[in-house]
Amino acid sequence: MSTETTAEERQPLLSVRDLVQEFVVREGGGARGGVVQAVSGVSFDIMPGETLGIVGETGSGKSTLARAILQSPRPKSGTVSFRGSELTRLRGRRLLAARQHMQFVFQDPFGSLDPKWKARSIIEEPLIAYSAGDRQARRKRVDELLDLVGLDPARYAKRHPRELSGGQAQRIAIARAVALNPDLLICDEAVSSLDVLIQAQVLNLFEKLRRELGLSYLFIAHDLALVKQVSDRVGVMYLGRFCEVGPGESVYKQPLHPYTRALLDSIPSTEPGAGRATTTLRGEPPSPVNPPSGCRFRTRCPRAADRCADEVPEPRELFPGHLVACHFPLTVAAEPAKVSAPTQTTARAQG
Amino acid sequence: MSEALLQVEDLRVAFAAGGREIRAVDGVSYRVEARQTLAIIGESGSGKTVGCRAIMGLLPATATIGGSARLNGSELIGLSDAQLRKYRGSVMAMVFQDPARSLNPTMRVGSQITEAIRTHRKISRSEAHTEAVELLRLVRIPAPERRYHEYPHQLSGGMRQRVMIAIALACRPKLLIADEATTALDVTTQAQIMELMLELQAELGMSLVFISHDLGLAASYADQVVVMYAGKIVEQAPAKKLFGAGGTVRMRYTRALLDAIPHIEREAHTELPVVAGRPPDPTAMPPGCSFAPRCVHAQDDCTAKAPALAEHSPGHSWACWHPCENGVAR
Numbered sequence: 081m082s083t084e085t086t087a088e089e090r091q092p093l094l095s096v097r098d099l100v101q102e103f104v105v106r107e108g109g110g111a112r113g114g115v116v117q118a119v120s121g122v123s124f125d126i127m128p129g130e131t132l133g134i135v136g137e138t139g140s141g142k143s144t145l146a147r148a149i150l151q152s153p154r155p156k157s158g159t160v161s162f163r164g165s166e167l168t169r170l171r172g173r174r175l176l177a178a179r180q181h182m183q184f185v186f187q188d189p190f191g192s193l194d195p196k197w198k199a200r201s202i203i204e205e206p207l208i209a210y211s212a213g214d215r216q217a218r219r220k221r222v223d224e225l226l227d228l229v230g231l232d233p234a235r236y237a238k239r240h241p242r243e244l245s246g247g248q249a250q251r252i253a254i255a256r257a258v259a260l261n262p263d264l265l266i267c268d269e270a271v272s273s274l275d276v277l278i279q280a281q282v283l284n285l286f287e288k289l290r291r292e293l294g295l296s297y298l299f300i301a302h303d304l305a306l307v308k309q310v311s312d313r314v315g316v317m318y319l320g321r322f323c324e325v326g327p328g329e330s331v332y333k334q335p336l337h338p339y340t341r342a343l344l345d346s347i348p349s350t351e352p353g354a355g356r357a358t359t360t361l362r363g364e365p366p367s368p369v370n371p372p373s374g375c376r377f378r379t380r381c382p383r384a385a386d387r388c389a390d391e392v393p394e395p396r397e398l399f400p401g402h403l404v405a406c407h408f409p410l411t412v413a414a415e416p417a418k419v420s421a422p423t424q425t426t427a428r429a430q431g
Numbered sequence: 432m433s434e435a436l437l438q439v440e441d442l443r444v445a446f447a448a449g450g451r452e453i454r455a456v457d458g459v460s461y462r463v464e465a466r467q468t469l470a471i472i473g474e475s476g477s478g479k480t481v482g483c484r485a486i487m488g489l490l491p492a493t494a495t496i497g498g499s500a501r502l503n504g505s506e507l508i509g510l511s512d513a514q515l516r517k518y519r520g521s522v523m524a525m526v527f528q529d530p531a532r533s534l535n536p537t538m539r540v541g542s543q544i545t546e547a548i549r550t551h552r553k554i555s556r557s558e559a560h561t562e563a564v565e566l567l568r569l570v571r572i573p574a575p576e577r578r579y580h581e582y583p584h585q586l587s588g589g590m591r592q593r594v595m596i597a598i599a600l601a602c603r604p605k606l607l608i609a610d611e612a613t614t615a616l617d618v619t620t621q622a623q624i625m626e627l628m629l630e631l632q633a634e635l636g637m638s639l640v641f642i643s644h645d646l647g648l649a650a651s652y653a654d655q656v657v658v659m660y661a662g663k664i665v666e667q668a669p670a671k672k673l674f675g676a677g678g679t680v681r682m683r684y685t686r687a688l689l690d691a692i693p694h695i696e697r698e699a700h701t702e703l704p705v706v707a708g709r710p711p712d713p714t715a716m717p718p719g720c721s722f723a724p725r726c727v728h729a730q731d732d733c734t735a736k737a738p739a740l741a742e743h744s745p746g747h748s749w750a751c752w753h754p755c756e757n758g759v760a761r
Contacts, residue, residue: 098677100526130445137617137618137619137620138588138617139589158468173602210731245709246475246708274477275473275474275644275687276644276645276646276691276692276693277687277688277705277709278709279691279707280691280693280705280706281705281707282702282705283693283703284702284705285705287702288699290700302617302618303693304695305693305694305695305697307701308693308695308697308699309697309699309701309703310699310700311699311733312699312700328699329698329699332695342619343618343619344695346618346619346621346622347618347647347695348621348622348625348645348647348650348651349651351648361571361619361622361623362623364587364589364590364620371704381683384596
């Protein structure tokens with residue numbers, strides 16, 4: 081559409097550098113006060129048409145990261161460059177204009193759709209907000225969008241959210257998100273609350289939109305297999321930092337960070353009894369108020385040494401495009417020593 | 432066959448809604464042997480939770496419950512609430528999905544555990560305290576003496592679920608029912624809680640029934656698996672017969688569930704095999720097989736007559752006129 085497409089294609093669509101987000105919490109009700117270091121220096125790029133998946137546990141900062149990109153609330157420091165504009169420096173109308181091309185899909189469709197509105201009005205709202213076409217054109221566009229997400233306009237346009245199933249409501253949320261032809265869709269646990277058959281339908285819808293509209297995604301979820309399914313590259317987050325980033329195939333086939341390995345081992349497999357043999361991660365992530373010095377994973381890491389407490393591991397590229405932030409990354413040779421035979425289910429299950 | 436710990440026969444639960452009857456559970460039978468783990472798998476609305484709540488006596492009075500559920504030989508269906516209370520919490524106990532909502536936010540977790548103990552047993556406060564700390568230790572909560580005095584909001588989701596399990600275990604039940612107990616948790620925490628429940632099962636000699644939408648959990652942790660769809664059991668077998676090298680699922684719905692799960696072995700951006708539509712409206716059930724309207728293999732006989740759940744091979748039952756071929760691997 082725009083004249084600079086050729087130049088843009090070589091540039092990343094979204095470029096995030098050293099993003100930091102912190103929140104001050106007051107002490108009270110038995111909770112410790114202090115500064116929650118939610119996101120502590122995260123950098124990545126998303127190229128046009130690319131999907132970056134982010135996995136991490138509750139409290140890893142993945143949702144905070146997404147919101148910081150959206151400037152809601154603004155990050156404490158770092159830069160977010162989107163389609164060539166620096167979002168952290170924009171405000172008011174210019175920020176809104178830039179954000180038009182970046183849309184969000186949240187976990188709970190019923191929480192993000194106004195229960196008093198009909199599907200048509202929900203999808204039409206962004207078109208009105210950004211003055212896209214007259215009434216008739218908007219009407220036509222809503223019908224197109226409903227079609228695109230696989231809902232028959234004649235049947236669903238007049239329904240309220242409560243008259244929809246979870247999957248249908250999420251489709252409405254997706255239709256609203258793509259109404260303004262965004263370049264980037266940020267999905268925060270967008271399919272996590274759906275039943276597996278409906279989840280598969282919505283995942284296929286995301287794929288279709290990627291193919292047909294050339295959308296890029298930042299796809300955030302705690303389910304590793306889900307993220308693998310939709311992503312070109314995957315980043316693993318722990319306590320506000322990336323442990324490992326790389327092409328999906330590479331990260332899942334050859335995890336370099338002990339945390340990634342532990343996450344992969346926690347996936348229930350469809351092999352009977354497989355879950356019992358795996359080495360599950362002990363304990364829970366420490367508080368993001370006062371996180372451990374050095375490597376933040378060291379308190380739960382089987383490989384931790386003195387150096388891990390003193391030095392923050394810098395991301396290193398060990399394979400093409402595959403970065404790990406670990407002083408003692410897992411290598412092919414070291415792996416069998418740590419993990420005994422029955423734990424290899426993740427690599428074997430295809431059979 | 433000898434009497435199982437829990438023997439459910441032809442369980443039926445119906446609700447009246449606007450003059451129409453909703454059959455949430457429609458003739459469900461299964462048995463749970465002592466020290467065994469049974470997984471009940473199904474989507475939202477399949478009747479998996481309602482069935483277990485009927486056994487526990489946790490349904491509203493508007494529910495019509497029929498059939499039989501015998502725990503240790505005593506019939507539970509038809510008992511008054513007062514009679515059921517004798518079993519609930521003592522012989523059988525339940526853990527729910529959302530520990531944040533099941534716990535009282537204004538009470539220290541320790542008091543919530545001692546309350547559970549003292550409801551069923553006449554022991555002193557200090558004895559109950561000692562026992563509550565012991566229970567926290569049992570569910571592997573670090574520093575139990577300190578945690579005893581904390582409030583639910585001071586605990587993580589995984590820790591809260593451990594507290595719920597501690598409460599459920601207060602009277603050393605013979606049967607623990609976990610209803611989507613790990614669904615809201617992270618993968619690593621889910622694995623920890625599942626392992627914990629299995630360890631405790633072995634330690635205390637309990638039977639475990641877990642309700643989930645995740646066939647992967649059933650494959651990893653269950654001995655027996657029951658798959659439900661639209662209020663009925665559509666497939667039932669030992670986990671070994673369904674999953675892994677020697678196993679195969681036969682019912683088309685189970686197959687669809689299994690295929691729709693994203694696997695890390697699957698290549699990125701590939702189309703997931705999907706099933707169109709959604710489960711039937713419980714007030715307007717289709718004639719014939721309830722899955723037929725969504726099944727790509729449905730033929731005329733499927734919509735004409737409902738297939739009964741029958742044991743087609745030893746231990747393996749399914750309800751399907753045109754089942755998947757034996758040996759069809761994923």
